[in-house]
Amino acid sequence: MSRFLIRVMYDGTNFRGWQTQTSGRSVQGELISALRDLGITHPNVTGSGRTDAGVHSIANYAHFDYNGRMTTQQLLLALNSKLDSDIMITGIWQVKDSFNARYSATSRTYIYLLARERTPLNRLYTGYIPGKEIVMEDLYAMSEVLKGNHNFTSLSKNNPAITNHICNVSSFTIKEMKGKIVFKITADRFLHHMVRRMVGTMVNLSQKGLGVEAMKQILEEQNARQKLVLTAPAQGLYLYNVHYPDLTIEDYPYNHFLTN
Numbered sequence: 247m248s249r250f251l252i253r254v255m256y257d258g259t260n261f262r263g264w265q266t267q268t269s270g271r272s273v274q275g276e277l278i279s280a281l282r283d284l285g286i287t288h289p290n291v292t293g294s295g296r297t298d299a300g301v302h303s304i305a306n307y308a309h310f311d312y313n314g315r316m317t318t319q320q321l322l323l324a325l326n327s328k329l330d331s332d333i334m335i336t337g338i339w340q341v342k343d344s345f346n347a348r349y350s351a352t353s354r355t356y357i358y359l360l361a362r363e364r365t366p367l368n369r370l371y372t373g374y375i376p377g378k379e380i381v382m383e384d385l386y387a388m389s390e391v392l393k394g395n396h397n398f399t400s401l402s403k404n405n406p407a408i409t410n411h412i413c414n415v416s417s418f419t420i421k422e423m424k425g426k427i428v429f430k431i432t433a434d435r436f437l438h439h440m441v442r443r444m445v446g447t448m449v450n451l452s453q454k455g456l457g458v459e460a461m462k463q464i465l466e467e468q469n470a471r472q473k474l475v476l477t478a479p480a481q482g483l484y485l486y487n488v489h490y491p492d493l494t495i496e497d498y499p500y501n502h503f504l505t506n
Contacts, residue, residue, distance in 0.1 A: 373482025402437030
């Protein structure tokens with residue numbers, strides 16, 4: 247039995263999320279079904295993390311075990327032939343049996359695409375938050391506040407089962423590009439809805455004429471029901487990359503998705 251790591255791209259529009267659901271399509275469920283079609287009786291697919299309904303992926307990763315005779319390239323082609331057009335495996339590697347797509351990762355990067363205006367053509371692939379003009383200088387200043395090691399209780403979905411809300415945001419960049427604002431965030435871990443709440447709250451504070459001090463107060467209060475906290479729409483969120491320091495993985499042309 248050998249372990250394989252796959253890189254998965256998907257359009258999250260018609261998925262209920264990553265995790266297998268009792269009803270509706272899931273990315274994990276589609277991959278399991280494809281592996282079954284290749285003759286694996288009880289396939290187990292472990293992802294690097296979960297994405298919610300409507301959230302997209304440029305490069306999510308998952309591992310599974312396989313004892314057949316196909317080469318990695320044959321396995322890649324065979325799996326893609328079983329998948330619908332809104333999901334694609336863009337890379338595959340044989341890894342050590344001890345490798346775990348979730349726990350071997352040291353950080354993850356998300357991007358959020360926020361549209362300056364809503365149109366019928368961008369509604370499924372960008373977020374949009376109506377309101378007053380967004381001041382870019384406000385966003386830049388608040389991103390600096392959010393960098394580093396913080397308790398992100400206020401900027402995550404309330405979940406009593408989660409006791410550790412400390413995350414280290416190692417990189418946070420914001421740029422304007424072709425009618426949209428691109429937020430790019432790297433951290434050692436992310437809490438549920440954390441990126442969407444970071445983006446939504448930053449925009450909300452800017453539109454209300456508030457800024458850095460308000461963001462500092464939100465963090466300090468550690469209250470997931472803080473009134474100024476806003477969750478940005480799922481459609482603008484993309485899992486951009488997962489970082490495995492012990493693996494040499496050729497780069498995917500990620501920047502293509504930031505220039506179109």
